[in-house]
Amino acid sequence: PRLLLLDEPFGALDKKLRGAMQLELKRLQHEVGITFVIVTHDQEESLVMADRMAVLKDGKLLQCDTPHAVYEHPAERFVADFIGVMNFIPGKVSADGVVAANGARIAGKVPAALSSG
Incomplete structure (x- = not known):
């Protein structure tokens, strides 16, 4: 076969x-x-x-x-x-690409290809 x-x-x-x-x-x-x-x-x-x-x-x-x-x-x-094992932290991405979780800014920015919200 x-x-x-x-x-x-x-x-x-x-x-x-x-x-x-x-x-x-x-x-x-x-x-x-x-x-x-x-x-x-x-x-x-x-x-x-x-x-x-x-x-x-x-x-x-x-x-x-x-x-x-x-x-x-x-x-x-x-x-x-x-x-696999993952870490998922709810957060928000602002229009300028800044990521914040629980009100705290997370270092770095996400690519422009991702939408804000």
Whole structure:
């Protein structure tokens, strides 16, 4: 086959065996030249295994990109929270790009591409 669907293929394995099987599956994938679609709820596994990844919530596609892009530039707060540890501090961005949280100015400015508010 040119495409193999894998639903939680490493879910029942201990951490050491899971890592070994991930490496073996990636080796086989490159050797045979097959595409895998892997369903997983393990964020670390998705970052290790994927060339491209999609984050879904309630059947809606929130983001599809390389693991690095999804991790470094999440499309929305849910993606950031789901993929990794995050610090979220509510604040406001003024028209001149100054960021303030709880009335205190945070050093630096945000890019002009971000809207104020």
